[in-house]
Amino acid sequence: MLDLKFVRSNIDVIKEMIRNRGYDLDISKFEALDLQRRQRLTELEELRYRRNVVSEQVADMKKKKEDASGVIAEMKEVSSTIKEMEKDLPQFVEALEQLLMFIPNIPHESVVVGKDEKDNPVIRSWGDAPKMDFTPLPHWEIGENLDILDFTRAAKLAGTRFALYKGQGARLERALINFMLDIHTKEHGYTEILPPFMVNTASMTGTGQLPKFKDELFKIEGWDFYLIPTAEVPVTNIYREEILDEDVLPIYHVAYTPCFRSEAGSHGKDTRGLTRQHQFNKVELVKFTRPEESYTELENLTRNAEEILKRLNIPYRLISLCTGDLGFSAAKTYDIEVWLPGQGLYREISSCSNFCDFQARRAGIRFRPKGGNKTELVHTLNGSGLAVGRTVVAILENYQQADGSVVIPEALRPYMGGDKLISKKE
RNA sequence: GGAGAGAUGGCCGAGUAGGCUGAAGGCGCUCGCCUGCUAAGCGAGUGUAGGGCGAAAGUUCUACCGAGGGUUCGAAUCCCUCUCUCUCCGCCA
Secondary structure, eight states, X not given: OOOHHHHHHOHHHHHHHHHHHTOOOOOTHHHHHXXXXXXXXXXXXXXXXXXXXXXXXXXXXXXXXXXXXXXXXXXXXXXXXXXXXXXXXXXXXXXHHHHHHTSOOOOOTTSOOOSSGGGOOEEEEESOOOOOSSOOOOHHHHHHHTTSBOHHHHHHXXXXXXXXXXXXXXXXXXXXXXXXXXIIIIISOOEEEOOOSEEOHHHXXXXXXXXXXXXXXXXXXXXXXXXXXXXXXXXXXXXXXXXXXXXXXXXXXXXXXXXXXXXXXXXXXXXXXXXXXXXXXXXXXXXXXXXXXXXXXXXXXXXXXXXXHHHHTOOEXXXXXXXXXXXXXXXXXXXXXXXETTTTEEEEEEEEEEEETHHHHHHTEEEEOSXXXXXXXXXXXXXXEEEHHHHHHHXXXXXXXXXXXXXXXXXXGGGGTTOOEEOOOO
């Protein structure tokens, strides 16, 4: 959410930004609504002022044993008017807030203005595609051949977009989670968090999943619980409505959680394999920083995520999302895309964003600067470090061999009981 | 699930026969003084959000004592509902 006063005095900047992002959002009502709201608020506050003054008079008169019944009768009228106006005002506040909630974040000046993913500039690439003298298979075939992935039975258990991992497959997923958590906690200085996997409406609103992205969420029937679509939600909301000491910043958190997404808008897309599931595992990096250092922190966070792929020796490229492809709350986003030889394409495995104060404003996450007493909003950042299921995809496709077996990346072997190879059991 | 206690400012903690209590006191923090350094001491200041006026510093008004309703001229204080925390009992991974 943007600052109301900022929007009020920069309405043209906002309109241009909305255009650059390719959003279809009409904010022409904003000014009138804002004005109406303020007028009514002023009227109401004047009446309340009067009530307060007269109430004091009543207290005085009673003390002096004077008759206050005339004033009291008059105030009865005023009070009922106040009550009516108090019932009336929230409509305007809510309407304005609704409008404000649907205005996306302002992209950083370094973000390229573009239409869609074709306009995303590549920032850098790392690693070489493995040389294969055979036709590489997509991971779902590799996994099913090795009997470590079973999509048919997963569909029986739950439905489409679910996976059943078996044996070395299940272990590989678990190994990756530990591998990633260990690097981020021991080497990159993040504090591990294990949060609830369900959160309430207030949390979903705090990070911006609600109200705009309601359709993407799974809700528990009869409860104010939503399954989290990413650890970003519970972890960012840890400090919701809090004022932090400046000393504690920056805060680095890393959390492993499963993520649950309806994938409502992607019917028929990526229907095969692990790529797009209703439930998947992710290790998420979250940062809370001072405003002036958030862009440096974004670079660091992105490199922390890249480091995982370097250790696993998986080729990838880093792209920067253009205005047309940028997420609603983000001011700047880097996507890390891994090379998948089995499918012959690059696939997003991590998305690292700086939200600046956009999430913090809505969630009320502030800090008190040393020396000053005015509170400021923190900047929030997050990025996948990494999506675990897609990392399995990348390993299977990049480390596959002609005989159908899959070499386990060296860095991961300590987490796989020393095994070097996943091969078919005879 | 049953019985009871509680929720106040960045933190701790006063405040119920409703009326200058935005809220005592303490801690913390900021500025100044003092001390050779450290520690201690002294003085002043220090909530959040929103509106009006002001170029700004600022000033003024309104709201906020877990949340939402109600009673009243007037509610942190009375009533109702909800949420959360704690203690005891029961049940359970």
